[in-house]
Amino acid sequence: MADKVLSVRGLNAYYGNKKAVLDVNVDFYKNKITAIMGPSGCGKTTFLRCLNRIHEVNIEARARIEGDIFLNGENIARMHPILVRRRIGMVFQKPNPFPHMTIYDNVIAGYKLNGIKKKKHEFDTIVEQSLTRTALWEEVKDSLYDRGTFLSGGQQQRLCIARALAMNPDVILLDEPTSALDPIATAKIEELLNELKENVTIIIVTHNMAQAGRISDYTAFFYLGELLEYGTTEKLFTNPENEKTENFLTGRFG
Amino acid sequence: MTMMKAGDARGAEAVSASRLTSHKMKEKGFASFLLFAGISVLMVLGAFFVTLVLQSWPLFRETGFSFFTTLRWAPMEEAFSVLPFLAGTLMTSLLSILIAFPFSMALSILLGEYLKTGPFAAAFKSVTELLAGIPSVIYGFWGIMILMPLIQSLQMKLGLIPYGVGILTASLILSVMIIPYAASLGRDVISMVPGELKEAAYAMGATRSEVVFHVILPYARSGITAGFFLALGRAVGETMAVTMLIGNSNFIPRGIFSPANTMASVIANEFGEADGMHTTALIAVGLVLMILTGLINYAGKSIMKRFQVGG
Amino acid sequence: MKNPSVSKRMVKDHFFKGLVLFFASLVVIPLFLLLGYIFKKGIGAINWDFIFSMPAGVGESGGGIVHSLTGTLILIIIAVILSVPVAVATALFINDHPKNKISRMIRFTVDMLQGIPSIIMGIVVYIWIVLPMKNFSAFAGGVALGIMMLPIVIKSTEETLKMVPESLKEASMALGAPYYKTVLHVILPAGLSGILTGVLLGVSRIAGETAPLLFTAFGNPFLNTNIFKPVDALPLLIYNYSTSPYPEWHSLAWGASFILVAFVLILNLITRLVVKKWQIKY
Structure with a gap:
């Protein structure tokens, strides 16, 4: 078995009195893609947002959580959230490049926003590497200093992935990153994720079964806030243990 | 494709502990700065009120409630009553609302229902915005130069003393000043009437004017009322144009042609030269003015809020 | 029937x-x-002299208004410097804690502040600043105008911040950015056009205000750039000249009115252009 990068132990999340995530225990393996699946409202997004403590950002409607999450054996609750988020990057459902920044500045936004100073040529390298890894370099290398808003949705999303990669994180969380994209752009992103896993651990929330089947090594199936089944994607798709998983996979609900 | 060096520190250059502490400190500092700014805004309002109360207190201590019960304002004789100015204020502001009413209603209905878009709507909107943008002192100046002579000749025809200045003159200018405000509030309220309601009425064969009278206006009534309350609040507190046109007389006005003073105008006219108890009394007038506008605005805002939630 | x-x-x-x-x-x-x-x-x-020279003596024709143009400029600058940072910070606070009790109180306060008659601003600032400092000053006038600007800038900034999508804030926080950096480098730049609109709107509102200045900036027939001394302002000049009996001064007041109205209208026009040109689409 591969190394465990992220381990979740006894995780519960509540909104007020409503439980959104129920006693979840799971390990995520290094340089693998893990898909988190389940019908809408099953708590998969809430779960993902606990992993880098981004759920704390919204002060007023913040989920309360119990349980522990370990990043390489370190409890993230005891780390400063800034550190957690630098090591666990995130890509959101809708592409959200910073509209007031150029493409170049978007890629190195993580450094700029953290006040990390580097020489111009070092930033140049980071920008080129990150954009190359997201297969965007050829498309935007002549317009690096334009604002990213003219890019297509798929390009914007790859820019967001590049932005996360530039920080060189251990893990990248993706929250239904292709749900706002057309099939061709989706295919490009899936291909990309497959290449990226050589360097980074990927956790992706998707409600698209086919997508999970195509790209993931492991799959976690959530239902009403509970982790019902977790295993290799092959095992889960061909021989699910839980009846609800099977029903979902065969399209009987969801 | 160039690969990242395998030995690269993960998590972006492993942040040094000192930098993290400095982030934490700045984070705290920033949050307290925001809170501090918010609280200082709260304090400004409180401090206004407290200042006015404290500074006008000596008057109430010395003369009790005569400020509200006598009718004379004669600073030389240390006689101070707010009533002449309360009367002047209410007369000018209510008269101006009365004059403004048909015009601002017409504008609200026109822009909220008949002409929602297009060049004419834009033109009417620009007109109201331009009117709203002209400073009060210029309204006053214009009133002195143009309106005053007109009123004078009207007074001569009616056989009255041709003051030119007075309640009517001030109210006329005031009404022009508040029409844009009342109209824009009214337009917002009218355009919030749900389309389904209007369609239901049209579907029953109603004409447009019938829809306006039987659906739109009843539905928007409380919002429109709120708009006039807010406009009244403006009129009550309006200073410069009124000061220049009302005639600066400290007696209870006898009619719409008589010169008078509003609470705002008596402060503008006398505060500069006042001292001792006179100053204190003017501050007390200011306190009454602030409370009055506060109440009117509060009423307007709460009716408007209820309309927006309920509607 | x-x-x-x-x-x-x-x-x-x-x-x-x-x-x-x-x-x-x-x-x-x-x-x-x-x-x-x-x-x-x-x-x-209006001519060259009108804008660049000092007023002539009583009853003489000619003369200019350079002293009140300068004064108005000084007053606006003081008001902006004092009010904008507080207003933007306050709006950020409300935006961060929309349901918080303090935020609700601030919203109420802002509504009420907006309704306070401008003459009250004048006498309160007179009590606060002119009395203890023992003289009228541009500073006192700027404070009065700044307080008038506060609610306008707070409201427009709050509206703008509401429009900045939560996802941008999250994107920045997910990169590990501290919250204050997120605000300074992501949220505020994204809302810049709206904030600027509010500031310009506020300036165009206070540029013509007279009542708050009567007992603070007071007016001054001479050119003054010391902010702790009284200054003249365009609206004050219009008030003083228009209520004077001299036709020459009336004509100066018309000229000053023209400049003031033109200034306010041009500012409104610029505001619209700013909205159009700088607006960031999300």
Whole structure:
């Protein structure tokens, strides 16, 4: 078995009195893609947002959580959230490049926003590497200093992935990153994720079964806030243990 | 494709502990700065009120409630009553609302229902915005130069003393000043009437004017009322144009042609030269003015809020 | 009458529409009269000397208003410096804690502040600043105008911040950015056009205010750039000259009115351009 990068132990999340995530225990393996699946409202997004403590950002409607999450054996609750988020990057459902920044500045936004100073040529390298890894370099290398808003949705999303990669994180969380994209752009992103896993651990929330089947090594199936089944994607798709998983996979609900 | 060096520190250059502490400190500092700014805004309002109360207190201590019960304002004789100015204020502001009413209603209905878009709507909107943008002192100046002579000749025809200045003159200018405000509030309220309601009425064969009278206006009534309350609040507190046109007389006005003073105008006219108890009394007038506008605005805002939630 | 004919109802309908149009159109008349007079009488008074020289003596013709232009500029700068940081920070606080008790109180306060008559600003700032410092000053005038600007800038900034999508904030936080950096480098730049609009709107509102200045900036027939001494301002000059008995001064007041109105209108125009040009689409 591969190394465990992220381990979740006894995780519960509540909104007020409503439980959104129920006693979840799971390990995520290094340089693998893990898909988190389940019908809408099953708590998969809430779960993902606990992993880098981004759920704390919204002060007023913040989920309360119990349980522990370990990043390489370190409890993230005891780390400063800034550190957690630098090591666990995130890509959101809708592409959200910073509209007031150029493409170049978007890629190195993580450094700029953290006040990390580097020489111009070092930033140049980071920008080129990150954009190359997201297969965007050829498309935007002549317009690096334009604002990213003219890019297509798929390009914007790859820019967001590049932005996360530039920080060189251990893990990248993706929250239904292709749900706002057309099939061709989706295919490009899936291909990309497959290449990226050589360097980074990927956790992706998707409600698209086919997508999970195509790209993931492991799959976690959530239902009403509970982790019902977790295993290799092959095992889960061909021989699910839980009846609800099977029903979902065969399209009987969801 | 160039690969990242395998030995690269993960998590972006492993942040040094000192930098993290400095982030934490700045984070705290920033949050307290925001809170501090918010609280200082709260304090400004409180401090206004407290200042006015404290500074006008000596008057109430010395003369009790005569400020509200006598009718004379004669600073030389240390006689101070707010009533002449309360009367002047209410007369000018209510008269101006009365004059403004048909015009601002017409504008609200026109822009909220008949002409929602297009060049004419834009033109009417620009007109109201331009009117709203002209400073009060210029309204006053214009009133002195143009309106005053007109009123004078009207007074001569009616056989009255041709003051030119007075309640009517001030109210006329005031009404022009508040029409844009009342109209824009009214337009917002009218355009919030749900389309389904209007369609239901049209579907029953109603004409447009019938829809306006039987659906739109009843539905928007409380919002429109709120708009006039807010406009009244403006009129009550309006200073410069009124000061220049009302005639600066400290007696209870006898009619719409008589010169008078509003609470705002008596402060503008006398505060500069006042001292001792006179100053204190003017501050007390200011306190009454602030409370009055506060109440009117509060009423307007709460009716408007209820309309927006309920509607 | 139980069942009025359709044609009768249509006549009524047209009549009502005509009435609405008639009354609405009448509003145009005072605007034309106002702008017409200001333009006709004002443009004649304006020349190089008018803008760049000091006023002439009583009853003499000619002379200029450079002292009040300078004063107005100084007052606006003080008001902006004092109010904008507080207003933006306050709006950020409300935006971060929309349901918090303090935020609700601030919102209420802002509504109430907006309704305070401008003359009250004048006397309160007189008590706060002019009395203890023992003289009228540009600073006191700037404070009064700054307080008038506060609610305008707070409201427009709050509206703008509401429009900045939560996802941008999250994107920045997910990169590990501290919250204050997120605000300074992501949220505020994204809302810059809206904030600027609010500031310009606020400036155009206070530029013509007279009442708060009567007992603070006070007015000054001489050129002054010391912010702790009284200064003149365009609206003060218009007030003083227009209530004077001298026709020469009336003509100066028309010229000053023209400049003030032009300034306010141009500012409004710029505001619209800023909205269009700088607006960031999410």
